[in-house]
Each structure stands twice: as structure tokens, then as C-alpha cells.
Amino acid sequence: MTRVGRTERVVRYVLMLAVLAITVGPFLWQLSTSLKGPGENIYPSPPSFVPRDPTLANYAEVARIIPVWDYALNSLKVAAANVLTNCVGASLAGYALARLRFRGRTAAGLVFVAALLVPLESIIIAQFTTMRDLGLNNTLVAVVLPGSVGALNVLLMRNAFRALPYEIEEAAVVDGANVWQRFLRIALPSVKGTLAVVAIFAFMGAWDDFLWPLIVLSDPDHFTLTVGLNFLHGTFADKPRVVAAGTIIAVAPLIVMFACLQRYFFRGVGEGAVKG
Amino acid sequence: MSVRTHRAASPWLFLLPGLAVVAAFILYPFLSTVQHAFTDARTLTPGVWVGLRNFQEMLHDPQFWTALRNSLLYVVVVVPCTVLLPLLLALLVEKPLKGVVFFRAAFYTPVVASVVVVALIWVWMLDDRGLLNSMLEMLGAGPVSFLGDAWLVLLCAMALTVWKGLGYYMIIYLAALAQVPKELHEAAAVDGAGPIRRFVTVTVPAVRSTMVLVGALSSVAAFKVFSEVYLLAGPTGGPAGEDSTLVMLVQRSGTGLSGRVGYASALSLVIFCIALVLMLLVLRADRKEKSA
Numbered sequence: 097m098t099r100v101g102r103t104e105r106v107v108r109y110v111l112m113l114a115v116l117a118i119t120v121g122p123f124l125w126q127l128s129t130s131l132k133g134p135g136e137n138i139y140p141s142p143p144s145f146v147p148r149d150p151t152l153a154n155y156a157e158v159a160r161i162i163p164v165w166d167y168a169l170n171s172l173k174v175a176a177a178n179v180l181t182n183c184v185g186a187s188l189a190g191y192a193l194a195r196l197r198f199r200g201r202t203a204a205g206l207v208f209v210a211a212l213l214v215p216l217e218s219i220i221i222a223q224f225t226t227m228r229d230l231g232l233n234n235t236l237v238a239v240v241l242p243g244s245v246g247a248l249n250v251l252l253m254r255n256a257f258r259a260l261p262y263e264i265e266e267a268a269v270v271d272g273a274n275v276w277q278r279f280l281r282i283a284l285p286s287v288k289g290t291l292a293v294v295a296i297f298a299f300m301g302a303w304d305d306f307l308w309p310l311i312v313l314s315d316p317d318h319f320t321l322t323v324g325l326n327f328l329h330g331t332f333a334d335k336p337r338v339v340a341a342g343t344i345i346a347v348a349p350l351i352v353m354f355a356c357l358q359r360y361f362f363r364g365v366g367e368g369a370v371k372g
Numbered sequence: 373m374s375v376r377t378h379r380a381a382s383p384w385l386f387l388l389p390g391l392a393v394v395a396a397f398i399l400y401p402f403l404s405t406v407q408h409a410f411t412d413a414r415t416l417t418p419g420v421w422v423g424l425r426n427f428q429e430m431l432h433d434p435q436f437w438t439a440l441r442n443s444l445l446y447v448v449v450v451v452p453c454t455v456l457l458p459l460l461l462a463l464l465v466e467k468p469l470k471g472v473v474f475f476r477a478a479f480y481t482p483v484v485a486s487v488v489v490v491a492l493i494w495v496w497m498l499d500d501r502g503l504l505n506s507m508l509e510m511l512g513a514g515p516v517s518f519l520g521d522a523w524l525v526l527l528c529a530m531a532l533t534v535w536k537g538l539g540y541y542m543i544i545y546l547a548a549l550a551q552v553p554k555e556l557h558e559a560a561a562v563d564g565a566g567p568i569r570r571f572v573t574v575t576v577p578a579v580r581s582t583m584v585l586v587g588a589l590s591s592v593a594a595f596k597v598f599s600e601v602y603l604l605a606g607p608t609g610g611p612a613g614e615d616s617t618l619v620m621l622v623q624r625s626g627t628g629l630s631g632r633v634g635y636a637s638a639l640s641l642v643i644f645c646i647a648l649v650l651m652l653l654v655l656r657a658d659r660k661e662k663s664a
Contacts, residue, residue, distance in 0.1 A: 100467050111464055112475045119479050119538065125503050126493045141506035181389070189390030198383040207391060211398040217596045217619045218644035221626035221636045222401035222408065225415075242397035245390040275382050304486035306599045307619070311627050322488040326603065329492050336496055347489045354484045358477055361484070365543040 123347070130154050130340035138336060154341035161332060164345055166317070167324035170236060171303050171346075174320055177240045178302035179295045185245030186294055187287070190253025191279050195265070205254070211247035217307065224311050238312045239320065243301065249294045252367055256290035257283055293364040296357055303350060321346045405644075408637035415631040426638035435613055436639070439621040442601070442609075446530060446617065447594045447650065453534045454590040455583050458541035463575065465542070466549050476546070480539035487536065491603035494532050495519065498604075519604065522614040529600040529615075536600075537593075541586050548582035549575075584658035591650045596643065598623065618643050 100108070124145060131150040132138050158164050192198075193205050216223075223242050224233070232238040260283060268278050284291070306322045313319055319327065328342050354361055409426060413419030430436045465476050482490055497503045498518035508514030518528055556578065560570045576583070598619040601609060608624065609616030616624075618639060626636025 100469060105469065108464060108467065108469060112472075115461065115464070116475060116478050118535070120481055122490070122493045122497055122503075123481065123485075125497065129496065139501040139506065141509045143503050143506050181393075185389040185393065188386045188388075192383045192386035196383040196386065201383070204387055204391065207394060207399070211394045213648070214398055214402050215592065215596055215644060215647050217598065217622070218640040218647065219398065219401040219405050221622060221631075221633055221640060222404040223397060224627060225408075225633060226397065226401050226404065228415075241393070244397075245393040247394055247398070250390050250394075279386075300484065304488075306486065306488050307623065311623060322486050325488050325492060329495070329603070330607075336499070339492060340496065343489045343492050347485045350484045350486075351481065354477075354481070361480065362543050365540055366547050 123351075126340045127344055129337055130344050132337060134337070154337045155345070157335075158328070158338045158341045158345070161338065162324055162328050162342070163317075164321075164324065164328075164342055167319050167321045168345060170318060171321040174236055174239050174309075175299045175302040177236075178243060179298045181240065181244035182246055182249050182298040183291055183295055186249035186253045187284060187291060188279075189245065189250045190255075191257050191283055193250070193254040194257035195283065196275065208247040208250045212251070216242075220308060220311060223308070227312055234313055234315050234318060236318060236320075239305075239309050240302070242308065243298075243305075246298070246301075249298070252290055252294060253287065255367075256287040260286050289360075289363070290367070292357075292360045293367060296353070296360050297364050299353070300350060402644075405637045405640050408634050409641045410638075411634045413633040413637075415627075415629055415633060419634050422634070426635050429635065430638060430642070435616065435621060436618075438614060439609075439616045439618045440642075442526060442615060443595050443597065443618045445526070446533070446597050447591050449527075449530045450533050450594040450597075451587055451591045453530075454537055454541060454594075455587050457534065458538050458586070459545050459575075459579065459583065461538060461542045462545035462549055463571075466546065476539075476542070479542060482536045483539045485536075487599040488603060490536055491532060491600055494528065495604060498528055522605075522610050525605045525610065526601065526615050529597070529604045532600050532604070533594065533597060537590065541590070544586060545579065545582060548579045552578040581658060584654060588651050588654040591654055592647050595647055595650055 125143075128145050128147055129138055131147040131152075131154070133147070133149050133151040133153060136148050189204075189208070193201060193208075227233045227238040227241070230238075232241070264286075265278050265282055268282050273281070304322065305320075306326070309320045309323050310326065313323055316324075316327065325339075325342050325346055329339055332338060408419070410421055410423060411419035412422050412425070461479060465472050465479070499505070500515055500517055500520070504518065505515040508516065516524075518524055552575070556574050557570060560574050565573065596619055597617050601615055601617050602620055602623075605615035607620075609620055622636045622639045622643070625632050625639070
């Protein structure tokens with residue numbers, strides 16, 4: 097551990113507080129706006145962060161003009177489904193690529209690597225026409241399907257299974273366990289950490305996604321929160337308090353989740369960037 | 373090494389969900405993009421082979437050139453900031469000071485939020501009478517109509533992209549900095565090198581490969597920008613589309629009932645190729661410097 101001198105310490109704290117203001121300040125400003133009543137000036141100079149008379153009226157108002165709770169539920173459904181399919185699909189495929197020996201394994205691995213190289217934005221129109229051909233456009237299923245087993249997640253799980261000591265499974269083989277039993281009872285419980293990373297990023301990715309749901313959903317009843325917020329912004333831009341309430345509804349669950357599971361968020365950045 | 377005793381069919385059962393999804397929703401759409409790029413397909417009609425006509429049309433389409441310029445400009449401005457600023461930020465929170473863990477987490481907050489949420493927050497802050505302008509007013513300046521000028525909107529969107537990525541790339545850099553031997557810094561300090569000299573002569577060479585990685589990741593991401601500009605400049609990228617980016621052009625021309633799937637696919641193919649070239653360029657620059 098290197099010692100930090102006194103001046104340096106002061107400078108560091110001052111700088112960190114400045115960056116804190118830049119990164120977190122906008123969220124607090126939005127929260128503050130969402131709590132300010134119609135009687136309070138939201139354009140004061142100097143700006144005031146603390147609402148004079150905090151009210152939840154804007155949250156009621158946003159729910160009145162758009163079905164924001166239905167959108168939240170749609171986002172939740174999409175995110176939960178994305179977590180489930182990615183955890184199951186990626187751990188199954190990752191296990192086969194890491195631990196099973198069969199003809200075509202290298203080719204199967206390359207398929208996932210190739211998929212990783214295709215920017216989603218460059219195939220989004222074709223994904224849209226594919227969904228149309230399947231008759232799935234404008235459904236939540238269509239929102240989930242393209243990312244339901246992410247290639248990156250498969251490769252992350254493969255790496256996690258590869259890193260496991262080989263002997264544990266060997267013993268199970270001797271005991272007569274078949275491949276499914278080895279996967280479920282021995283291998284899977286040993287990679288819980290990576291599985292948590294996959295789950296969290298699958299949730300966050302689906303909850304935050306915008307371009308694909310925007311393209312595939314046309315019926316306002318099926319909007320997810322991000323598409324709904326875009327609609328709110330386009331139609332009610334003259335109601336900043338209400339738009340603010342909407343954005344807080346969309347971001348609060350993720351901030352809570354991040355506060356609780358920070359470790360996995362940071363771990364995911366490392367694994368995703370280095371091995372991706 | 374692999375465990376052998378299993379029925380021959382089971383590996384493929386394990387792979388089935390993953391391969392099916394990737395094949396149906398990534399690889400097939402990619403091939404179909406390539407195929408559609410040479411047709412005049414529309415949303416409701418399959419279209420016929422038109423050869424290179426979509427690409428010829430692109431060359432004469434002022435919207436394409438504007439969008440290409442904006443997307444490339446995005447890379448040129450955003451990538452250097454994204455390579456450098458998070459590194460400085462990582463150096464700031466690297467030392468084990470009290471509360472530093474809190475600061476790291478706080479700096480990461482914008483990464484967690486949806487781009488739609490942060491863009492709407494920014495729209496509100498950049499409002500003619502918003503937070504930024506009332507702060508400028510306190511300093512006796514402004515007001516600046518941030519969202520009133522096409523160039524300024526684009527610049528604000530770039531700032532938003534950099535701001536949103538700060539925490540993400542900071543974490544990548546922190547992992548890299550943890551691998552740098554402390555002795556290097558100490559030796560340089562003993563030699564009388566100041567903080568800037570030490571940054572240039574010790575830190576940068578030690579995290580070079582991470583900088584290249586960040587450069588590669590962020591240049592592809594910046595080139596594919598959609599949401600930030602879409603939300604700040606509006607769905608058409610301003611009244612005359614001056615702020616439109618390539619992905620916005622794809623979204624606008626390829627969707628809807630009269631969507632020109634063929635033309636949008638040709639645009640998509642251009643995006644794919646440029647993204648790939650960007651990636652290779654950055655990675656090659658790294659290899660060259662390493663071998664030199």
C-alpha cells in the first residue's frame with residue numbers, strides 16, 4: 097500500500113467530489129424535479145435541489161397519462177425472461193463446449209464467436225423481417241427472442257466451466273453419474289459467480305434496451321418502459337415534472353439492484369471486456 | 373480435456389437452445405441482410421434482384437453522407453475522450469483512501485441506467501431554462517440554446533456518450549492498473565519524475581494494451597450510435613436530418629409499413645463493414661507498436 101500525502105489526499109477528495117457531482121448530480125436533479133409540485137418554480141436561479149414541498153403527485157400524473165405501471169410490468173417480464181433463457185441456454189451450451197468431447201465442437205464454438213462479431217445494429221432490419229415472417233412482431237416474445245441466448249454469455253460460461261478442476265467430475269463419472277447429473281449437481285453449482293454475472297447483465301440489458309423494442313413494438317399496449325418513456329418525452333415534453341417522474345420509475349429498480357449486487361456488476365465488466 | 377462417457381446425442385442437446393437462437397436470430401438475419409442489400413425489398417413486398425443499385429443510390433443520397441459524416445465524427449470525438457478520461461478517473465480512485473469504494477460505485481451509476489433515462493435527464497438539464505443554463509446565469513453567462521443548434525446537439529450527444537461510459541471503462545482500467553508493479557512508480561518518483569512525467573512514462577506504457585482494447589470497444593460502439601442522438605435531436609435527427617447517424621438512417625428507412633428493407637439492408641452492410649474495419653484498425657495499431 098502506498099502512502100498518500102496530506103495535500104494529495106485533499107486534492108483527491110476534492111476531485112472525487114467534483115466527479116461525483118457530475119456523475120450523480122443529474123440523477124438527483126431529476127429526482128428533485130419529479131418531487132416538485134405544480135406551485136414550485138422548476139426553473140429557479142440559483143437552482144434549488146431540495147423541493148420546497150415534496151409531492152408524489154407527478155408519479156400519479158405520469159400513471160394517468162401513460163400506463164406506466166403496465167410498461168414497467170412489460171419491462172419486468174422481458175427482463176425476467178431474458179435472465180431465465182440466458183442462464184439456461186448459456187450454461188448448457190457453455191458446459192458442452194468446455195467439458196464434452198464430440199465431433200463438431202470447434203465448429204460449434206466458432207459459431208458463437210462469429211455471432212459476437214456481428215453488430216446487432218447492422219442486422220436489426222433483418223431481425224425485424226424475421227420476426228414478421230414468424231408472425232411475432234409487436235409481441236413481447238419478439239423483444240426477448242434475439243438476445244435470449246447471448247453468444248457472449250455462452251463464451252463466459254464456457255470459460256467458467258473450463259476453469260473448474262477436472263478431477264471432481266472424474267470422481268462422479270466413476271460413481272456412474274451421467275452427463276446431466278454431472279452438469280446439474282457438480283459443474284453448475286461451482287460456477288454460481290459467473291452465472292450471477294450473466295443473470296445481472298441479462299436483466300440490465302433487457303431492462304435498458306431501446307432500439308430493438310422501438311423497432312419491433314408498434315402497439316402502445318406492449319411498450320416496454322424505455323419505449324414508453326420515449327413516447328412520453330415526444331408527446332408531453334412540456335411537462336418536465338411528469339417526464340422526470342417517469343424516468344425515476346425506470347431507473348430506480350436498477351440503481352437499487354446495483355447497490356445490492358455491486359460486486360457482480362464490476363466483475364461482469366472485467367469478464368465481458370477481456371474475454372469478449 | 374473432456375469427460376467421455378456420455379451418449380453421442382447429448383452434447384447437441386446441450387447446445388441446441390444456444391445454437392438455435394444464434395442461428396435463427398443472428399446468423400440468418402445477417403445472411404438475409406446481405407441478400408436483401410441487393411434487392412428492392414420493402415416491408416410488404418419481397419422485392420427483386422437489383423444488383424448494386426442500392427449502393428449507387430447511397431452515393432447520391434445526401435442523407436447518407438450526412439449520416440456517415442456524423443457517425444465518423446462521433447468516433448473521432450468520443451473515442452479519444454473515452455480512452456483518456458476513464459483512465460484518469462481510475463487513477464483518481466485507485467488509492468485505498470477512505471470512502472473510495474463508494475466513489476467508484478457512484479461513478480458507475482450512469483452505466484446502470486438506460487440510455488433513454490439518461491438522455492431524458494440531459495434533455496431536461498440542457499433545456500433553455502434548465503439546470504445548466506441557470507448555472508451559467510449565476511456565472512453571468514448564457515443562456516445557451518444547447519438543443520437549438522444542430523452542431524451543439526451533436527456535441528451534447530457525444531458528451532452524453534462519454535459521460536455514460538466513464539464508469540464502465542474506469543472499471544476496466546482499474547483492473548489493468550492493479551497489475552502494474554508499484555516499484556515502477558517508486559523508481560520513477562525517486563528519479564524525480566513529476567506526476568505528469570510518471571503518467572506518460574510509466575502508467576501509459578503499462579496499460580497500453582488496455583487502452584487499445586478500450587479504443588476498439590468504444591470506436592465500434594460510437595460508430596453505431598443511435599439512442600443518444602435519436603433522443604436529443606429527435607427521431608429524424610433535426611428538422612432536415614443534419615444530426616442523423618447511420619443507424620438512425622437504417623431505423624428510419626427500413627421500418628414502418630413502407631419501409632425500404634432493401635436500401636436499409638445495404639446501409640446495414642456498410643455499417644457492418646466499417647465497424648469491422650474500425651475494430652481491425654485499432655487492434656492492428658496495437659500489434660504494430662508492440663512489435664516496433
